Amino acid sequence: MKHNICDVLAHRMKGRKMSLSINGADNLSKILAEKFSNRLFSTLDKIYKNIIPNDVIDTVIREIPLSASAVTLGRKVIQKLCGLKGFGDLGYN
Structure with missing residues (x-):
């Protein structure tokens, strides 16, 4: 699960000219962890x-x-x- 969340964050920042703050990435990873654990x-x-x-x-x-x-x-x-x-x-x- 950890690897999947890292991939989502990497795809957001790589080549799409988007970025997240450290707090934003932390919050997004918490939401994704809750989603993947149902x-x-x-x-x-x-x-x-x-x-x-x-x-x-x-x-x-x-x-x-x-x-x-x-x-x-x-x-x-x-x-x-x-x-x-x-x-x-x-x-x-």
Whole structure:
């Protein structure tokens, strides 16, 4: 798993004229580690339960900003990290 995460970071920086800060690469590696260990959604649930009260989660329903705009490479990467779901299909209940 460690090797795969290093490859993802290397491909981002190699030849694509993109770069990550040290903190950004560290955060991305943590997210990828959670994804590959199939704990990403349970970790997100734990985080959101501590930040957002349940009564607020159930009542706030809004349109997702920029959902009708063009999908950029960065948005595609985030969608793939979230299990190939569209942002409208995500729920944190």
